[in-house]
Amino acid sequence: MPTSIIGLLMMCSTIPSQHPVEQLPERFQSYRVSEPLNHTPDNLYEYINGAAEMYLSYGLAGMRGYRYTAENQPDVTIEIYEMTESRNAFGVYTQSRDRDEHAYGQGSLSYPEATLFWKDRYFIVISSSRATPESSAAIRFLAETADKAIPQEGKIPGIVGLLPAKGLADGGMLYFHHYIWLNAYFFIADFDLLNINEQTDAVLAKYGSPDRRTYLLLVEYPHEDATTAAYRRFMQRYAPEADNGKAVRLEDRTWFIGWHNGNRLGAIFNSPSEDDAEELFRAVISKM
Amino acid sequence: MNITRRDLLKTSIATAGGLMLPSVMRKAWAGEPGSDSSTVVLIRNRNLFAGDKPDPAVCRQMLDEALCRLTDKENAGQAWKSIVSADDTVGVKTNAWNKFPTPAVMEEILKEKVLATGVKEENFSINDRGVLNDPVFRRATALINIRPMRTHAWSGVGTLIKNYIMFSPKPSSYHDDSCAGLAALYDLPEVKGKTRLHILVMFTPQFHHTAPTQFSEEFTWRYNGLLLGFDPVAVDATGLKILESKRNEYFGEHRPLNPPAKHISAADTRFHLGNADPSKIHLIKLGWDETSYV
Numbered sequence: 001m002p003t004s005i006i007g008l009l010m011m012c013s014t015i016p017s018q019h020p021v022e023q024l025p026e027r028f029q030s031y032r033v034s035e036p037l038n039h040t041p042d043n044l045y046e047y048i049n050g051a052a053e054m055y056l057s058y059g060l061a062g063m064r065g066y067r068y069t070a071e072n073q074p075d076v077t078i079e080i081y082e083m084t085e086s087r088n089a090f091g092v093y094t095q096s097r098d099r100d101e102h103a104y105g106q107g108s109l110s111y112p113e114a115t116l117f118w119k120d121r122y123f124i125v126i127s128s129s130r131a132t133p134e135s136s137a138a139i140r141f142l143a144e145t146a147d148k149a150i151p152q153e154g155k156i157p158g159i160v161g162l163l164p165a166k167g168l169a170d171g172g173m174l175y176f177h178h179y180i181w182l183n184a185y186f187f188i189a190d191f192d193l194l195n196i197n198e199q200t201d202a203v204l205a206k207y208g209s210p211d212r213r214t215y216l217l218l219v220e221y222p223h224e225d226a227t228t229a230a231y232r233r234f235m236q237r238y239a240p241e242a243d244n245g246k247a248v249r250l251e252d253r254t255w256f257i258g259w260h261n262g263n264r265l266g267a268i269f270n271s272p273s274e275d276d277a278e279e280l281f282r283a284v285i286s287k288m
Numbered sequence: 289m290n291i292t293r294r295d296l297l298k299t300s301i302a303t304a305g306g307l308m309l310p311s312v313m314r315k316a317w318a319g320e321p322g323s324d325s326s327t328v329v330l331i332r333n334r335n336l337f338a339g340d341k342p343d344p345a346v347c348r349q350m351l352d353e354a355l356c357r358l359t360d361k362e363n364a365g366q367a368w369k370s371i372v373s374a375d376d377t378v379g380v381k382t383n384a385w386n387k388f389p390t391p392a393v394m395e396e397i398l399k400e401k402v403l404a405t406g407v408k409e410e411n412f413s414i415n416d417r418g419v420l421n422d423p424v425f426r427r428a429t430a431l432i433n434i435r436p437m438r439t440h441a442w443s444g445v446g447t448l449i450k451n452y453i454m455f456s457p458k459p460s461s462y463h464d465d466s467c468a469g470l471a472a473l474y475d476l477p478e479v480k481g482k483t484r485l486h487i488l489v490m491f492t493p494q495f496h497h498t499a500p501t502q503f504s505e506e507f508t509w510r511y512n513g514l515l516l517g518f519d520p521v522a523v524d525a526t527g528l529k530i531l532e533s534k535r536n537e538y539f540g541e542h543r544p545l546n547p548p549a550k551h552i553s554a555a556d557t558r559f560h561l562g563n564a565d566p567s568k569i570h571l572i573k574l575g576w577d578e579t580s581y582v
Contacts, residue, residue: 113504
């Protein structure tokens with residue numbers, strides 16, 4: 001291969017990809033841009049106040065987008081949240097959806113007034129204050145355009161692959177690395193009981209039917225010592241009578257298992273029976 | 289507070305179906321002497337909506353009737369004059385989030401009612417994000433706090449307690465630990481001791497959201513209610529109970545707020561702003577009672 005072509009390929013590989021906002025039109029259908037949106041992690045508060053914290057808890061790089069207006073129609077806004085890593089865009093998505101559709105990007109969810117999806121390191125929200133045929137068409141157009149503007153897909157965190165598929169509730173999985181989300185499905189503790197931080201990967205999942213709901217928590221620490229320390233702290237406080245990987249019955253007659261294995265910690269909460277708890281435990285261990 | 293589910297199980301206040309409000313932890317853990325109970329009035333009207341908008345006449349009647357019960361006055365004129373006087377400068381702290389604002393009809397009625405007490409128009413203002421630069425708010429002697437209730441991506445729920453965050457020059461300084469310390473806002477000089485009435489609008493509460501800025505009518509319902517009180521913690525705790533009950537019904541299982549609304553219980557146990565413990569809330573229910581959840 002000629003040297004100049006190799007040089008060109010090397011140069012191409014180091015050019016940062018274009019931000020998807022740059023491929024959005026100024027006008028489409030009856031809509032036109034009325035306001036550009038451009039916020040950093042330090043000033044996203046000015047746009048959404050405390051709601052910014054959810055994005056910050058996942059590692060936000062910035063938010064860009066547009067507000068579009070059309071005569072006699074509700075405004076349509078597209079917010080493109082660029083996260084520091086694709087795992088964080090995935091995490092924000094799991095935080096925001098309660099069922100999975102796959103119309104856009106790597107996972108999406110649509111309502112008449114909004115569509116949200118994630119792809120690569122981007123989490124995208126397109127919304128209007130109310131739904132009209134025109135605003136819904138505009139939302140669909142912007143979702144398709146933004147989806148096409150992001151050429152790559154992001155990697156789903158490896159810890160998610162440890163979740164047994166059998167019995168996993170639809171949309172019932174949350175990936176996170178900030179302790180505040182520990183109680184998303186089930187109250188566990190109102191403080192950082194498990195030393196969860198941005199160096200850890202954590203996933204919380206719902207199993208079984210709503211009337212026999214079991215919750216599985218998996219946390220992956222940077223090294224085994226950190227896992228052991230977190231496990232000891234957790235078990236001393238939560239179930240001091242339990243041994244590693246052994247089911248115990250709690251005061252509300254549900255079953256609990258806590259364990260650690262290498263750099264991973266796991267816990268099964270609220271299982272309706274010892275057999276169910278152990279079956280889920282074995283299924284997880286077989287994937288570890 | 290550093291409480292785990294297991295701690296609660298050992299004291300029998302968590303159940304398979306869910307978890308009691310954190311506010312009741314006070315009884316189990318803090319052992320502090322409680323303050324007097326707080327009165328909250330819930331008023332609902334099945335015929336609130338005329339088409340897709342609240343009927344102003346019904347709104348006015350609901351507000352007057354609820355305030356009469358709250359103030360123990362015989363008529364609306366007396367009730368309003370018991371909370372605001374002609375020489376007051378009155379700021380109505382509203383909520384202007386464009387997707388789910390305080391209903392304009394309620395702002396209009398508040399203006400009408402306050403001016404009817406003799407307050408001069410130049411001494412009256414309604415504001416949200418501009419309160420710190422609003423000359424009326426800067427010299428206000430009385431505040432009325434009003435907003436609709438909705439779930440929130442970081443504080444669990446948007447509440448009356450949280451509605452005063454715009455009185456802070458740096459709102460983000462209250463975001464730590466999912467906004468647990470919001471009740472400290474009530475110690476700000478612009479606010480302290482000035483609030484005469486708290487109104488939580490429960491016409492169509494938003495009981496769930498997906499992305500933080502997303503709003504969908506799918507997650508609202510016509511509750512057709514107003515909650516009034518002098519204690520924002522008690523009013524918020526009552527609204528929270530309604531929202532949590534609706535969530536459980538909608539999802540068909542216990543579905544905790546994410547994150548939990550820590551700031552309501554902390555407003556009671558840590559800041560002593562009011563009562564979040566249901567046993568210390570005297571709830572007066574007026575009007576339509578079907579599926580009230582409380």
